[in-house]
Amino acid sequence: MEKGKQLYEGKAKKVFETDDKDLLIVSYKDDATAFNGLKKGTIKGKGVINNQMSNRLMKLLETKGVPTHFVEELSERDTLVRRVKIVPLEVIIRNISAGSFSKRYGVPEGIEFKRPTIEFSYKNDELGDPLLNDDHALALELATEEEIATIRKYAFRVNEVLREFWSGCGVTLVDFKLEFGKTSDGKIILADEISPDTCRLWDSVTKEKLDKDRFRRDMGGVEDAYAEIMRRLNEALK
């Protein structure tokens, strides 16, 4: 499958049309942004890692009952995916307090929740992705009640599967962001990516951060952290 016209260039990926109207090619870049695009940089090798990691995790999720957009890995940075209309909701699941949750509610990072939480924000860069609840999403007609129910069910299932998977790698899944899309026949499937750009991943023993927070917070060792998390994933899926 060959790349056709470029449809879109985002912060971390480019998207191309293909000969098949139901398939797209996503191409992962090394570019990184944070704080709604205010901080920009590159993380060398990130595109390759995020592409491969996301594909392997989506393959795993498919076997556990979560439909995804993944079709075929074409090269180190390029993947064939099903074309969807992205539901404009960022779906965030948290197992442990961190990031904006800690800031918003004035709690330290690292508090383990008795049960995972879910939250939605409106995917809208101009507005800075504001937090919203189910009723707001319905009022704005971002999704139907049934679609929201499906998204919640899949998001919690993704959490169960990935928590267990990462735990086997000596990694704690702190929180993550998912995006869902709607296929031409109206089905909700998992889209976008699952990577250290979109998940907080801490070494289970040392609590060392192995994700994009190293970039956001200028902690150094960003490339090494991405390489280490990929090494552990490869080891587990050998």
Ligand code: UDP
């Ligand atoms: N996240 C993301 N994209 C966003 C916002 C958040 O992938 O635009 C991920 C982030 O990497 C983390 C989780 O969602 O794993 C929760 O992020 P949080 O709401 O704490 O926001 P942040 O502190 O990253 O601004």
